[in-house]
Structures are given as C-alpha cells and as structure tokens.
Amino acid sequence: MFATIPSALVMGVDGQPVTVEVHVARGLPGLSIVGLPDAACREARDRVRAAVTVAGSDWPQMRITINLAPSDTRKVGSGLDLAMAIGVLVASGQVPQSAVDGLGFIGELGLDGTVRPVAGMVCRVGAIRSTEVVVPVASAADAMVIRGPEVRPVATLAEVVRALKDPPAGWPDYRVVPTSFPDPPAVDLAEVRGQPTAMQALELAAAGGHHLLMVGPPGAGKTMLASRLPGLLPDLDLSQSIECTRVHSAAGLSVGGLITRPPYRAPHHTTTPVALVGGGADSLRPGEVSLAAHGVLFLDELGEFSPAVLDCLRQPLEEGIIRVSRARYCADLPARVLLVAAMNPCPCGEGGRPGACRCPDGMLARYRRRLSGPLLDRFDLRIAVFRPDPQRLLGGEPGPSSAEVAERVARAREMAAGRGVDCNAHLDGRLLDEATPLDDEATALLSSALGAGRLSARGLTKVRRVALTVADLAGHRGPLTAFHLSTAMAMRIDVAGTRGIAA
Amino acid sequence: MIGPSRLRGLSSAERTAACLVSLSYLDGIGPATLRRCHLEHGAEETWFDLLAGRSDRVVPIVDLAARGNPELGARLARQARQRDPIADLAAQRVTGRHLVVHGTRGYPERLVADQAAPAVLFMAGHPDVLRRPTAAIVGTRNATLAGRSLAEDLGEGLARAGVTVVSGLALGIDGAAHRGALSPRVDVQPSVTGVHVPRGAVGVIASGLDVVYPRRHAHLHRDLAENALLVTEMPAGMRPDTWRFPARNRIISALADVVVVVESRVTGGSLHTVDEALVRGVPVLAVPGHPSAPASAGTNALIFDGAGLVRDTSDVLLALGLDDPRPQGQPASDGVGAREDTAAERAVMAALGATPSSLAEVVTATGRSVSEVSHALYCLMASGRVAETEGWYEAVPVALGPR
Numbered sequence: 007m008f009a010t011i012p013s014a015l016v017m018g019v020d021g022q023p024v025t026v027e028v029h030v031a032r033g034l035p036g037l038s039i040v041g042l043p044d045a046a047c048r049e050a051r052d053r054v055r056a057a058v059t060v061a062g063s064d065w066p067q068m069r070i071t072i073n074l075a076p077s078d079t080r081k082v083g084s085g086l087d088l089a090m091a092i093g094v095l096v097a098s099g100q101v102p103q104s105a106v107d108g109l110g111f112i113g114e115l116g117l118d119g120t121v122r123p124v125a126g127m128v129c130r131v132g133a134i135r136s137t138e139v140v141v142p143v144a145s146a147a148d149a150m151v152i153r154g155p156e157v158r159p160v161a162t163l164a165e166v167v168r169a170l171k172d173p174p175a176g177w178p179d180y181r182v183v184p185t186s187f188p189d190p191p192a193v194d195l196a197e198v199r200g201q202p203t204a205m206q207a208l209e210l211a212a213a214g215g216h217h218l219l220m221v222g223p224p225g226a227g228k229t230m231l232a233s234r235l236p237g238l239l240p241d242l243d244l245s246q247s248i249e250c251t252r253v254h255s256a257a258g259l260s261v262g263g264l265i266t267r268p269p270y271r272a273p274h275h276t277t278t279p280v281a282l283v284g285g286g287a288d289s290l291r292p293g294e295v296s297l298a299a300h301g302v303l304f305l306d307e308l309g310e311f312s313p314a315v316l317d318c319l320r321q322p323l324e325e326g327i328i329r330v331s332r333a334r335y336c337a338d339l340p341a342r343v344l345l346v347a348a349m350n351p352c353p354c355g356e357g358g359r360p361g362a363c364r365c366p367d368g369m370l371a372r373y374r375r376r377l378s379g380p381l382l383d384r385f386d387l388r389i390a391v392f393r394p395d396p397q398r399l400l401g402g403e404p405g406p407s408s409a410e411v412a413e414r415v416a417r418a419r420e421m422a423a424g425r426g427v428d429c430n431a432h433l434d435g436r437l438l439d440e441a442t443p444l445d446d447e448a449t450a451l452l453s454s455a456l457g458a459g460r461l462s463a464r465g466l467t468k469v470r471r472v473a474l475t476v477a478d479l480a481g482h483r484g485p486l487t488a489f490h491l492s493t494a495m496a497m498r499i500d501v502a503g504t505r506g507i508a509a
Numbered sequence: 510m511i512g513p514s515r516l517r518g519l520s521s522a523e524r525t526a527a528c529l530v531s532l533s534y535l536d537g538i539g540p541a542t543l544r545r546c547h548l549e550h551g552a553e554e555t556w557f558d559l560l561a562g563r564s565d566r567v568v569p570i571v572d573l574a575a576r577g578n579p580e581l582g583a584r585l586a587r588q589a590r591q592r593d594p595i596a597d598l599a600a601q602r603v604t605g606r607h608l609v610v611h612g613t614r615g616y617p618e619r620l621v622a623d624q625a626a627p628a629v630l631f632m633a634g635h636p637d638v639l640r641r642p643t644a645a646i647v648g649t650r651n652a653t654l655a656g657r658s659l660a661e662d663l664g665e666g667l668a669r670a671g672v673t674v675v676s677g678l679a680l681g682i683d684g685a686a687h688r689g690a691l692s693p694r695v696d697v698q699p700s701v702t703g704v705h706v707p708r709g710a711v712g713v714i715a716s717g718l719d720v721v722y723p724r725r726h727a728h729l730h731r732d733l734a735e736n737a738l739l740v741t742e743m744p745a746g747m748r749p750d751t752w753r754f755p756a757r758n759r760i761i762s763a764l765a766d767v768v769v770v771v772e773s774r775v776t777g778g779s780l781h782t783v784d785e786a787l788v789r790g791v792p793v794l795a796v797p798g799h800p801s802a803p804a805s806a807g808t809n810a811l812i813f814d815g816a817g818l819v820r821d822t823s824d825v826l827l828a829l830g831l832d833d834p835r836p837q838g839q840p841a842s843d844g845v846g847a848r849e850d851t852a853a854e855r856a857v858m859a860a861l862g863a864t865p866s867s868l869a870e871v872v873t874a875t876g877r878s879v880s881e882v883s884h885a886l887y888c889l890m891a892s893g894r895v896a897e898t899e900g901w902y903e904a905v906p907v908a909l910g911p912r
Contacts, residue, residue: 203879367680451887454890460897489883496882
C-alpha cells in the first residue's frame with residue numbers, strides 16, 4: 007500500500023530530485039498532498055484523479071496521502087503530476103512495484119490523460135535519480151540533450167499504464183527528431199558601411215569581452231550594429247553550451263538540442279527588474295541576463311529603462327553571477343554576458359554634435375540622471391555613432407566579413423587564454439599589470455591625459471585592458487604603445503559629462 | 510490683512526516701494542501690468558483697491574482681466590490679503606542690495622526712458638558700472654568650444670577696454686562672456702583712494718537675487734553680486750519661471766549700447782534679445798560661423814539680414830565708437846620648441862573643420878586607421894591644439910583672442 011516514485015523539479019537553473027511517496031490506506035476516501043506544494047502542485051489532486059479514471063484504471067476509494075520529499079522545500083508547478091498518478095496506481099496495487107523499479111516520471115497531466123510538457127526538462131532530467139525517465143513526447147528532444155537516463159517518450163497516461171502492466175508490449179516508439187535551437191539571425195558585418203569606429207568597437211568588444219555603449223541619433227544603425235556582434239563571437243565550449251541550454255530550458259523555452267552559438271537577447275525597455283535578472287515568487291525563473299549568458303545582452307534605448315532596472319545589472323556584470331534570494335530559497339543564475347547598450351545622446355536625439363541639441367537643460371539633466379555613474383563605468387567601450395554619409399552607404403567598399411573578424415577575435419581570445427582568463431575584460435590587478443607593460447611614449451601620453459583630467463584613475467585600468475585587446479587584435483606582442491592606448495581612450499568618450507557646457 | 514494704517518508709518522517713497530514689491534509677488538501680474546499700475550494708477554492705490562476688492566477701478570487689471578481672465582481681480586485680492594508689504598519690503602533690505610523704483614533717484618538712466626522699463630529693479634553690487642559704455646554678449650546655452658572661447662575672449666577684451674559686458678548668466682555663451690569680463694587678467698587699476706573699482710560686468714537674471722539659476726553658475730552669481738552688478742525685476746525668493754526669460758531679455762537689450770550674438774540656433778532664445786534690441790534701435794552684431802554648423806545658423810541668418818559682423822573685440826569697439834586702447838602684437842607663435850607634426854597629425858588637423866567632428870568622421874575623412882587617428886588626436890590634445898568633449902573633437906581656435 008505504499009510506493010515511491012522518483013521525479014524532479016527545477017529551481018532557478020538547477021534540477022532538484024524529488025521523491026513522490028504515495029500511501030494508500032483505509033479511511034475516509036480522499037487525497038491530500040503534503041511537502042510544501044504550491045497552488046499548481048496542490049491542484050494536481052484533481053488532474054491526477056481525472057487522468058487516472060480516463061486512462062481506464064480505478065481510483066482507489068481509500069485515504070491517499072502523497073508526500074513530496076524532501077518535504078521542507080517548496081514544490082512548484084505541475085511537473086510532478088505523472089509521478090503522482092503512477093504512485094497512486096502502484097500503491098493501490100494496479101501496477102506491480104517491480105514494473106516501476108529504476109523508472110522516473112516527469113510531466114503534467116491533462117484531464118483527458120494526455121502527458122504534457124513542462125519547463126526546465128533539461129535541468130530536471132539532469133537531476134532525476136533513476137536509470138530511465140518517462141517524459142512527455144513533446145519535450146523528449148530536450149530530455150535527450152544531456153547524456154543521462156534513458157528517455158521513454160509517452161503521449162498519454164494510458165500508454166504508460168499499458169507499458170507497465172504488459173512489459174512485452176513495451177514502450178510506444180515515438181520518433182524523436184532533435185531540432186536545433188534557432189541560431190541568432192545570420193547577419194554579416196560586411197553589410198555595414200561607413201561606420202569605421204563602430205566596426206572597430208564591435209571587434210574589440212567581441213575579442214576582449216568589453217561592454218559596449220553606443221551613443222547616437224535615431225537611424226545611426228545602433229541596433230543593426232549590435233545584432234552583428236554574436237556573429238563575431240566564437241562557438242560556446244561544452245560547459246558553456248550545457249549551461250546555456252539549461253537556462254533556456256528552465257525559462258520554459260523548448261531547446262530541442264544543445265545550444266552551441268552565443269545567444270542574443272534584446273529585452274524591451276519596459277522590462278521589469280525581475281524579468282531582467284530573474285526571480286519571481288515561486289520558481290526563480292532565469293531572467294534576460296541569464297538567457298544571454300555567454301552571449302550578448304543588448305539594451306536598446308538605455309536611457310528609457312527605469313533606473314531601478316539598470317542598477318540591478320551592476321552586481322551581475324561585476325561578478326558574472328546573479329544570486330536571487332527569497333525567504334525560503336535562493337538560486338545562483340549565470341550572468342556572464344557581453345553587455346551592449348544603445349542610447350540617444352538626449353531626448354530630442356539630435357544632440358551629441360555641439361550646438362545641435364534642442365532639449366531644455368532640465369530635461370537633459372533628468373535624462374542623464376537616469377544613468378548612474380557606476381553603471382556607465384561598467385562600459386569599457388563608449389562610442390559615438392553617427393548617421394553615415396549617404397555617399398558611403400551607396401558606394402564605398404564593403405568592410406571585412408564577420409568570418410574574417412571572427413578569426414581575428416578567436417586569435418585574440420587565445421592570447422587572453424594564455425594569460426589565464428576567457429577575455430581581457432576579466433584581467434584584474436596583478437595579472438593586468440603583468441600583461442600591460444607600457445613603452446615610454448605610452449607612459450607620457452597617459453600622464454598627459456591624467457594630468458589634463460581626461461582620464462581618471464579608474465578609467466586608467468579600463469583603458470589598459472582595452473589597449474591590450476587592441477594590441478592582441480593587431481597581433482602585437484611586447485609593451486603597449488601610444489597607438490594602442492590612444493585607440494582605447496578614443497573609444498571611451500564621456501557620455502554623462504557636461505556636454506561641453508562651460509560650468 | 511494689513512490695513513492702510515500700518516503703512517502710514519512709512520514715508521511716501523517707502524510706501525510705494527513696499528506696494529510695488531508686494532504686487533510683483535502676486536501671481537498674475539507681469540512686468541507690463543505692474544508698470545502700468547505704477548505709472549497710471551499708482552502702486553499704493555492699486556494695492557489698497559485690490560485689498561478692498563475694488564479691482565474694477567484699476568484700469569490695467571481690468572484690461573488684463575478682459576483678455577479671458579474674469580476671475581483675475583478676485584484672485585489677486587485673495588493673494589494680496591496674504592501678504593504684508595512691510596515684511597515684503599524688509600525682505601529686500603539686505604546688505605549690498607539696492608531696490609530702486611522707476612522715477613526715483615538711483616534708477617538706471619539707461620532704463621528710465623525705456624518703453625518697457627521695469628517698475629521696480631533689484632540690484633546687487635555696483636550700479637555705477639552701468640555708466641560705462643555697455644555691450645551685451647548673448648548666445649546659445651548649447652555652445653561649441655570655439656563659441657565659448659570667443660565669448661570669453663570678447664568679454665575679457667571689452668572689459669579691458671572699459672566696456673561693461675551685459676549678459677544673462679545662462680550656461681554656454683552667457684556664462685563664458687561673464688567669465689571673460691570678470692577675469693582677473695583684466696587689470697582693474699588700483700584706485701588711489703583705496704576704493705574698490707568694480708568690474709565691468711552685469712548679469713541680468715530672471716529670478717530673485719537670492720535664487721541662483723543655473724546652479725552651475727553659483728560662483729559667477731556670487732562674483733557678479735560682489736564685484737560687478739546683478740540686476741533683476743523679480744523680488745527675493747522668486748523662481749525663474751520659463752516665461753520670465755523673454756522679459757529678462759528685454760532688460761538686457763535695454764541696458765546695452767550694442768548686442769553681440771556669438772552663437773545661436775535658428776530658433777534660439779537669444780534671437781528674442783535681438784528682436785528687443787531692434788525695437789529699441791540698439792545695433793546688433795553677430796559672429797559668423799560655418800554654414801553647416803547648427804550652432805551658427807541663427808547668427809549667419811542675422812548677418813544675412815544685415816547685422817554687423819564680429820571677428821574680434823575691435824569690431825565691437827568700433828560699433829561702440831571707441832578706439833581700441835591697447836593694440837597688441839600677434840600672440841607668440843604656438844608650439845615653442847615643439848617637434849614637427851607627423852603626417853597623420855597634419856591630416857587630422859586638416860580634417861577637423863570648422864564644426865566639431867566625431868572620431869568616425871575624422872577616420873572617414875582622412876582614410877587612416879582608427880588607431881592612427883586616435884593616436885594623432887591624443888598627441889594633438891596633449892599639446893593643446895585639439896579639444897574633446899563627449900567624443901567630439903574640435904581644433905582649438907588659436908587665432909581668436911584680443912588683438
């Protein structure tokens with residue numbers, strides 16, 4: 007009169023093994039679920055009962071108790087429905103215990119007995135403690151992404167019951183075709199004309215992992231440039247691929263295969279803090295930052311995002327991880343993104359070029375106050391983008407293709423790997439000092455810039471990192487020269503400054 | 510409510526001043542109405558008519574109410590009952606500040622005959638500076654480096670020639686002009702009698718004397734109030750509402766013998782000052798700019814329309830009918846002992862035209878790599894020949910300055 011069935015949940019991007027324990031005994035007929043189920047989980051009572059009867063089995067007229075172990079963590083969602091139904095059937099003796107040995111179950115039940123897909127299949131299958139796992143056919147491809155238990159796709163509860171009761175008939179044979187996750191749109195850098203600094207900045211961002219801020223009027227091509235950045239990044243390595251796939255699965259996206267290309271996410275500026283960094287009351291779903299992990303997070307119209315949302319980004323950008331904590335539980339979500347942001351120089355959009363802006367001072371000051379200094383400081387590369395000259399749009403030679411640039415980027419990343427980091431943006435303290443000796447002219451240039459107030463002490467570190475990437479891309483070895491440093495400084499304009507108004 | 514009895518303790522002039530101050534605090538009475546009330550009806554009479562609810566006897570207010578504001582009289586009376594003219598007058602009596610009523614002694618002669626002279630003026634500093642020849646320097650807040658640099662040079666050169674520079678304390682051109690006029694390089698001859706000689710600068714503001722706007726010019730505000738002159742028609746504590754700036758501009762042009770516009774967009778507020786100047790027959794001069802520069806579109810249009818052209822201080826002095834007192838030699842050639850420019854630096858200097866350029870534009874114009882151009886730009890910046898603001902590069906004007 008007792009059964010234990012393995013299943014799994016997802017919390018953040020991590021799977022959590024759960025054991026569904028079902029006890030059937032004499033008493034007033036009824037079903038109670040214990041072990042901190044949330045509303046969706048408690049409603050399983052009605053779904054399970056309907057599905058079991060529709061599948062042709064009997065609902066035991068006895069006292070049924072279902073415990074979800076470990077019972078001190080909150081159980082969220084409907085992914086345990088199938089395991090509960092099987093537990094009831096085993097505990098009431100309709101399915102022999104021996105038939106479910108080594109089997110785990112994941113899936114939601116419909117009232118008609120269909121087995122439906124649930125979010126986070128990749129993470130759940132990775133965590134389940136069984137040698138075989140029964141999953142909804144719709145997410146079977148996701149379940150097969152990670153090498154783990156053998157996957158048994160099913161469409162209805164009746165199929166499961168038939169397979170368990172009558173082993174020779176076996177499991178239904180669904181042909182599971184792994185689809186690949188849609189890659190970011192294939193756009194090539196060669197299509198960009200007349201944007202020399204922006205091209206250089208994209209290459210530096212890709213090679214050095216430097217966050218990039220583009221400031222320019224509407225129509226300057228900021229979005230077009232940003233969408234070409236993922237194409238310059240190298241393929242994800244295996245651990246990055248798996249992490250990326252798990253995040254997408256946990257967010258409820260059907261992945262259908264391992265994600266191998268860096269993701270590109272461009273959330274709208276009305277995004278809320280929770281949607282950006284992840285969280286939510288129950289399951290701690292990963293947010294846009296985590297979905298963009300190991301890829302590009304593009305924030306268009308940075309000035310229109312609410313300041314509270316933007317300031318949420320500061321810690322994740324620094325540490326590469328988001329720790330979302332709630333009273334009962336917390337989760338670590340990946341956040342190692344390449345941040346690319348675009349904004350207009352001012353509300354009227356025409357600013358930038360001195361003398362062209364029509365904005366009243368108060369409005370301009372309000373616009374600029376939205377961007378906190380610490381956030382702007384996270385951008386190693388800050389460039390002005392302008393509408394290209396029409397002549398160069400029509401004629402002009404095409405720039406280098408994405409493939410050519412990607413090759414240079416890969417070489418530069420190899421040099422960074424030789425220093426023990428993924429990319430130069432992660433170089434810190436002693437490593438940076440060792441990697442960036444300066445020649446005499448470079449030292450003179452820096453001291454003149456520091457003396458004239460064009461560079462702050464904090465800016466110096468950033469400029470040295472970017473200068474190192476400039477040198478790496480040029481295949482330069484040895485001390486950094488004034489060329490590298492001045493390029494880095496020219497790529498770091500003062501956005502929130504005084505707009506050249508004499509103070 | 511303060512009855513007529515308490516005011517009787519004051520002299521007649523003080524009563525007028527107190528009523529004018531209180532009237533100018535009322536929301537609904539602008540400079541023009543205040544002036545008419547003062548000249549046609551009398552300030553004291555207006556005040557007591559308002560208090561007594563007899564605003565229908567005050568013709569300027571009746572006229573104003575007739576323009577779609579029938580409740581005006583009642584609204585003003587309500588506000589007036591909250592005010593105490595004696596306390597309002599006392600609030601203006603701060604050391605170093607003057608309150609002058611139109612038609613009394615001490616009121617600036619330049620304004621007495623003006624068609625829109627303020628009924629009451631508040632000044633801080635040294636009203637004497639208005640006895641010198643005056644030139645207003647105005648222009649856009651959002652100015653280019655070259656514009657600000659020229660405004661500062663003009664301010665300094667004019668002050669040195671004994672001309673008082675009038676401006677509006679705004680960001681950009683105005684502030685630069687004040688800074689030039691207040692510059693310690695303008696040697697004010699130490700007076701034999703030991704009396705401090707004020708500097709030739711006047712700031713006309715749209716708020717009360719104690720309200721600093723814009724905040725960034727707090728130091729200029731203080732400097733003007735202590736060492737030069739600060740003028741407003743607004744009593745202490747009044748905020749600079751948007752509609753007050755055009756009214757402020759009329760005082761600037763009324764105080765000026767000549768108005769110089771350094772930079773202005775086609776729809777700039779400084780063009781309002783020009784309109785006011787033209788109404789008063791004050792000559793208008795403008796600094797030309799490159800045809801494609803948005804910051805100079807307004808001034809170029811002015812020159813096309815017949816405004817005088819300003820290249821340097823002596824052009825302004827000429828318009829004032831003054832001779833340049835101190836002709837100077839050419840400034841020493843730049844880059845003493847400097848190395849030769851590299852080819853890249855020459856190309857970059859050639860590409861930096863009259864208007865500010867972005868890095869991308871310089872790269873495109875020179876056809877050189879981003880690294881080469883940035884290196885050249887930073888070398889030029891190190892030697893002070895190029896300046897950068899927020900990614901826009903400008904050649905530092907070397908030929909400008911007082912000659």
